[in-house]
Amino acid sequence: MATALPIGITWIKDRGGRAALLLVGAAGEVGVSLCGAQVLWWRNHLGEVLWSATNSEYLTGKPVRGGIPLVFPWFGDHAADPKLPAHGFARNLEWRLARAVAGPEVVLEVTDDVSTRSMWPHSFRLQLVIAVAEALRIELTIQNTDTRSMRCEEALHTYLSVGDVHSCSVHGLEGLPVTEQATAPETAWDRSAPLRFRAETDRVFQGVRGHLELRAPALQRRVELDTEGANSTIVWNPWHAKTARLSQMAADDWQRFCCIESANVRERSLTLAAGQQHTLALTIRCR
Ligand code: BG6
Numbered sequence: 001m002a003t004a005l006p007i008g009i010t011w012i013k014d015r016g017g018r019a020a021l022l023l024v025g026a027a028g029e030v031g032v033s034l035c036g037a038q039v040l041w042w043r044n045h046l047g048e049v050l051w052s053a054t055n056s057e058y059l060t061g062k063p064v065r066g067g068i069p070l071v072f073p074w075f076g077d078h079a080a081d082p083k084l085p086a087h088g089f090a091r092n093l094e095w096r097l098a099r100a101v102a103g104p105e106v107v108l109e110v111t112d113d114v115s116t117r118s119m120w121p122h123s124f125r126l127q128l129v130i131a132v133a134e135a136l137r138i139e140l141t142i143q144n145t146d147t148r149s150m151r152c153e154e155a156l157h158t159y160l161s162v163g164d165v166h167s168c169s170v171h172g173l174e175g176l177p178v179t180e181q182a183t184a185p186e187t188a189w190d191r192s193a194p195l196r197f198r199a200e201t202d203r204v205f206q207g208v209r210g211h212l213e214l215r216a217p218a219l220q221r222r223v224e225l226d227t228e229g230a231n232s233t234i235v236w237n238p239w240h241a242k243t244a245r246l247s248q249m250a251a252d253d254w255q256r257f258c259c260i261e262s263a264n265v266r267e268r269s270l271t272l273a274a275g276q277q278h279t280l281a282l283t284i285r286c287r
Contacts, residue, residue, distance in 0.1 A: 008104030016058020025132030163218030
C-alpha cells in the first residue's frame with residue numbers, strides 16, 4: 001500500500017517471504033498473512049498464545065498449520081467431491097488490505113472469482129477485521145453479493161498453545177449437543193464435565209453459549225474465548241495416530257496444542273438471502 005499505515009501496523013514478510021502485516025497493540029504482537037487472511041502468530045507477555053506446527057510451511061496458496069486459518073464455504077471434506085480442498089478455499093486465497101486504522105486494526109477482503117466459482121457457484125464478499133486492543137478481536141463477515149440465496153459453513157480454526165494437552169481443559173461446552181467425528185475417539189465421557197483430552201478428539205458442539213475458557217496449567221495460563229454470531233464450536237486434537245497422517249507436523253506435536261474453532265457448521269450452517277450478510281466475532285484474552 002503506497003499510503004502510510006497508522007502507528008502499530010507495519011508491512012512485513014512472513015517466514016516464507018509472503019506479504020504480511022504486523023499489528024502491535026496493548027494485547028501484544030500479531031502477524032497476519034495476506035494468504036488466507038491467516039493470523040500466523042500472537043505473542044503477548046506470556047509468550048506464544050497461538051500454536052504452529054514444528055514443520056510449518058509458508059507457501060503461496062496454502063494455509064500454515066497453526067495460528068487461525070479460515071474455513072469457508074464448507075467445513076471438512078466437500079460433501080460431493082473429495083478432490084475439492086478440505087475446509088473450503090478461503091484459507092488458500094490471496095486477500096487484500098481494504099483498510100487500516102489506529103487501534104491497531106486492519107480489514108482484509110476477498111471476493112469470488114473464476115476459480116472460486118468453479119468450486120462453488122456463488123458471488124460473495126468476505127471481510128476479516130483483526131484488532132489488537134486489550135484483546136485480540138477477529139470478525140469474519142460473509143456477504144452474499146449474488147441474486148439468489150446461498151448456504152455455507154464457516155469457522156475460525158484457532159490453534160492454541162497448551163504446553164501439555166493431557167493437563168488442559170475446556171470449560172463452557174458442558175451439556176451441549178455434540179457429535180464426535182474422530183476415528184479413534186474416547187469411548188465414553190462425562191458430557192456434564194469440562195472437556196479433557198484423553199484420545200483423538202474431534203467434537204462438533206451445537207447451540208454454544210458464547211463464552212469458553214481454556215485452562216492450560218502447563219503454561220500457567222487461561223484463555224477466554226467470547227463469540228458473537230457463532231452457533232457451533234469444534235474442539236480438535238488429532239492425538240498420535242492421526243498426527244502421522246497430517247502435513248507439517250512432527251510426531252509429538254499433538255501434545256502441545258488444541259484447536260477451539262468458533263463456527264457455524266453442519267445443521268447450524270448459514271443460509272444468506274441475496275444481499276444479506278453475517279458476522280461471526282471472536283474475542284480472545286490470554287492471562
Ligand atoms: C478440524 C476437523 O476442524 O480440522 C478435523 O474437525 C481436521 O477433522 C482438522 O482433521 C484439520 O484439518 P486440515 O484440513 O487443516 O488438516
